[in-house]
Amino acid sequence: MNDSTGISSELSDLIHLDDVEAAILFRIDGNVINSAFKEQHSNDILRTIQWCKANVEKVSLEMQTNNLSKVTYELNNFCVLFSVVNNVTILTTLATVTANLSLLSIETKRKSMLISANL
Amino acid sequence: MKIATGTASHRSIHQVTKNIIKDVIGDMNGTSDFLLVGFTPNYRSKQAYEEALTKLSEESGTSNIVGGTFPGVATSNGYPTTQGCAVMSIKSSDIHFHNPFSYSNIRTNPKKGAKVILDCHKKIEQKNKMGLFLSAGPFFEPDAYEQMKILDTFFANKFKGMFNAIGKIINKNMGKNGYGTANYADEILSILAKNKVNNVIGGATIDLDMRTSFQFEGTNVLKNAMVGTFFSSDKLQFDIDWSFDKSQKLNDFDVSEFLTSGYVQKINKEPARQAFLDLIGISEELYNESFARYANASLLYLSALNSEDKEHIPYVSICQSILNGIVTTIPERMLKKKNINADFFTQSGTGIQKSAYECAMKASRNIEKPRFGMFVNCSNRLLIAGDKIEKENVMIREAIGNDVPFITLYSGGEFSVIKNKPVFSAVSLHGMVAGENTDTAKNVVF
Numbered sequence: 001m002n003d004s005t006g007i008s009s010e011l012s013d014l015i016h017l018d019d020v021e022a023a024i025l026f027r028i029d030g031n032v033i034n035s036a037f038k039e040q041h042s043n044d045i046l047r048t049i050q051w052c053k054a055n056v057e058k059v060s061l062e063m064q065t066n067n068l069s070k071v072t073y074e075l076n077n078f079c080v081l082f083s084v085v086n087n088v089t090i091l092t093t094l095a096t097v098t099a100n101l102s103l104l105s106i107e108t109k110r111k112s113m114l115i116s117a118n119l
Numbered sequence: 120m121k122i123a124t125g126t127a128s129h130r131s132i133h134q135v136t137k138n139i140i141k142d143v144i145g146d147m148n149g150t151s152d153f154l155l156v157g158f159t160p161n162y163r164s165k166q167a168y169e170e171a172l173t174k175l176s177e178e179s180g181t182s183n184i185v186g187g188t189f190p191g192v193a194t195s196n197g198y199p200t201t202q203g204c205a206v207m208s209i210k211s212s213d214i215h216f217h218n219p220f221s222y223s224n225i226r227t228n229p230k231k232g233a234k235v236i237l238d239c240h241k242k243i244e245q246k247n248k249m250g251l252f253l254s255a256g257p258f259f260e261p262d263a264y265e266q267m268k269i270l271d272t273f274f275a276n277k278f279k280g281m282f283n284a285i286g287k288i289i290n291k292n293m294g295k296n297g298y299g300t301a302n303y304a305d306e307i308l309s310i311l312a313k314n315k316v317n318n319v320i321g322g323a324t325i326d327l328d329m330r331t332s333f334q335f336e337g338t339n340v341l342k343n344a345m346v347g348t349f350f351s352s353d354k355l356q357f358d359i360d361w362s363f364d365k366s367q368k369l370n371d372f373d374v375s376e377f378l379t380s381g382y383v384q385k386i387n388k389e390p391a392r393q394a395f396l397d398l399i400g401i402s403e404e405l406y407n408e409s410f411a412r413y414a415n416a417s418l419l420y421l422s423a424l425n426s427e428d429k430e431h432i433p434y435v436s437i438c439q440s441i442l443n444g445i446v447t448t449i450p451e452r453m454l455k456k457k458n459i460n461a462d463f464f465t466q467s468g469t470g471i472q473k474s475a476y477e478c479a480m481k482a483s484r485n486i487e488k489p490r491f492g493m494f495v496n497c498s499n500r501l502l503i504a505g506d507k508i509e510k511e512n513v514m515i516r517e518a519i520g521n522d523v524p525f526i527t528l529y530s531g532g533e534f535s536v537i538k539n540k541p542v543f544s545a546v547s548l549h550g551m552v553a554g555e556n557t558d559t560a561k562n563v564v565f
Contacts, residue, residue, distance in 0.1 A: 009129075016130035017161070017202060018328070070506065100327065100412065103201045105506035106191065110128060110198050 004034060006118040010111045011036035017107060019099035021045050021078065024052065024092045025085070025115060028060035033089060044076045045094060052080060052092050060090055070105065081105065085112045086119060120211035122491050123147055124524040126197025127204055132162040135204045136171040143206045144179045151179040151208040153216035153348070155251075155493065156186030156335055157528045158204045160326035165333065165340050171204075172338040179208060185219050185348050186335040187253045187324035191501045191508070191529035195492075195516060199501075199508050199527070207526040209491065213354045214553070215245060221336035225254055225345040226294045229303035232345045233310035239349055240316050249318045249357035249551060250311070251493065252347030253334055254304055256323030256531030258297040259414070264439045264446065266293070270382045271443040279378065286380025287451070297331070297343070300532040301381065301434075301543060305450035307345070308534055308541030316536055318359050320551045321347065322495035325531025327502075329414065332531070355490065356556045359537050360481035363421070363433045363547035364470030370398060372422050372461040377447075379454040383436070384444045391444040395436060398463060406438060415439050418466065418499040421546055424453055425460040428540075433464065435499070435545040448532070448545050466546055468507055471500050475511035478548045479518035486554035492525035494550040495533040503546075511548075519552055 007025060014023040015036045022045060024035040030053055037045075059082050063071055073080040074097060081093040081104065091112050095104055123146035127138035135158075144151065154175060158168060168188070176182045192205035209216070220239050222232040236252060266289050269275060275282040290299060300323040311319055324332035336346040350357065376385035386394035396403055399420045410417055416435045423431035432453075437446040453459075475496075483489050494515060501508055512527060519525065534543040535551075542549075 013128065013130045013202060098412065100502070102502040102505035103190065103327070106199055106501070106508055107128070107201050109506040109509075110200055113198060 003118040007034045007115050008036065010114050014093060014107065014111055017104065019096045019104070020093060021096065022049060022094040024049065026056045026090045026092055028057060028088055028090060030057050045078065048076045048078045048080065048094055051075065056090060056092065072101065081108055083108045083112045085116050089119065091115060120213060120490060121147060122524045123208045124194035124196055124526055125206060126192060126194045126200055128200040128202050130202065132167045132171050136174050139175065139204055139206050140178045143208055144175065147179060147208050147210055149178060149180040150210050151181045152183060152211060153209045154179055154181060154184045155207045155526055156184055156204065157189050157192035157526065158186070159190065159192060159200065159202055160188040160330065160332055161202050168333055168335070168340045169338060172335055172340065176338050182337040183216050183219060183348070184335055184337050185251060185253065185346055187346065188326065188332045189324060189528045189530060190327045190498045193512055193527045195512065195523065195525045199512070205526055207491070207493070207524065214350050214352045217243065217349045217351065219336045219346060219348040221339065221341060221344055221346045223341055223344040226303055226343050227291065229306040230310065233307040236307070236311060236347065237314050237316070243349055243351045245351035245353045247353065247356050248349055248351045249553070250316060250347060250349050252319065252321040252345055254300060254321065254323050254345045255334060255343045256300050256325035256332055258326065258329045258331060259293065263293055263296070263298050264442060267382065267442055267446065270378060275378070276376065276384060283379045286378040286382055290380050301448040301450045304532060304534050305452055305541065305543040308536050308543060309452055312536050312539045312541045315539065317538055318357055319536040320359055320493065320495060320549055321534050322528060322530030323532040325498055327498060355553050356486055357551060357553050358482050358485050359535055359549070359551045360478055361535055361537070361542055361544065361547055361549040362474040362478035362481065363544060364466045364474045365431060365464060366470040366473065367465040367467060369463045369465055372398070372463040374459045374461050377454060379451050381447050381449055381451065381454065382444050383447050392438055392442060395438055395445050403440060407440065413502065418502060418546065421464045421466065422447065422461050423464050424449060425462060431462060432542060432544050433546055450543055466503055468504055471503060472510050472514050475548055476514035476518050478550045479515040482550040483519045483552040486552055489519045489523045489552050489554040492519055492523060492550060492552045494525060494527040494548060495530050496527050496548045497533055497546045498529040498531055499546045500548065501529045
């Protein structure tokens, strides 16, 4: 059983980081399990989220096939970080293009582990 | 002896504190003798940290608290976090935890800071002593280097003596605004070593977004300060060592012309900035793209001085487009020596993991039964490793024992005094291990 309060709290933690605009937990078929967004969001971020939703299945397949634990894309002036949570869920973090990806990857990995424990 | 460690992460400092109290302080039943506390800097407000420390003090039963803000914190039983807190809580009848000290004008008067530490050291009667001090680390405005342009002039190359002094004044002026840790930390270490202080470990607090960092003494939250304490024991031994990734040595690095204030004018007899970029083989554009958000400090490429005992000590070079030379974190004391013999190293993810093992092995080699460890790791290594940073802590566990609790603080400059020798270094790991004495040293092979 999912602990949705716990997952929601972990995603909210992520969007409290300065450069993170949104954090979305996807099922690999593209369905959203949970999400958190900064209060103000632009059309660009909505377009990027739309792209994530449309492509998460393809990205997940690629990650599973090649045993990748993390994939980063840069588009519409955002960095999109896909991190594997478990076999069926992917954590997607949208950050500004100037975000420090090294530091961000530490926190997304930590959150992936905590979310996995909550699922 | 009872030791509890833990790491918590949350957007709210109140929640983080609550989790730490539940998971770490709760284990000790309000009877801690000492807390080492590392918060990440994202909570920003001095008042928020003060409230958190007051709560930790109330619940732990001790105001013997030392700590600060660091970009990353971790413990042996907690995955590293960049948004949270790590705490090590100790209760022991075998160790005397002395009252914490602080000095709030450390950037401009390091001598007085050293005196505060020495005064505390003099009062200790037990035979084994270990000092821990944390100093304010660097933060500066993007245009901080403008005033260094004068060090590129014809006169600065011609009249070295005069411009050594001018460079020192510039450093001191920048120091007041936060820039730099090297000189004042090195000066303190040097004074401690001269006064027979054997074992000290420490690091500088830092916010990688180049905002103010804080230091904690008891429940007080300080800026631009030094805080610390001593542990002493007749039963337990404290050992300390350090390392950096020495696996990839590239070239000899001839520091041909320089000012003792840490400004290198020529490398391999060529203007330093261009020679440096040639040496690492990347264009200025790519360099700026890679390192601009790290204050233009070359994290992967280290110049390492070959010291008198043939040990390399690494320093960061800062390559700014507006300057012909490069700024280095080599302390003034080292640049006053007659022969500057330097080499050049590249850092890698695997290399820094191995160096973590080396550091922990060396720090624990004379200790048969390690009880706990404290590690000060460079925040640049955190950036190099990214989400693989936990592997360094896995290496430390392998070296000192899986059940030995430890804490890691990711600092902006790390340092120690090891057997009367001061070491201020960059992109390195310094570690202390406490435990039962043994006369037989481990056979350490790397």
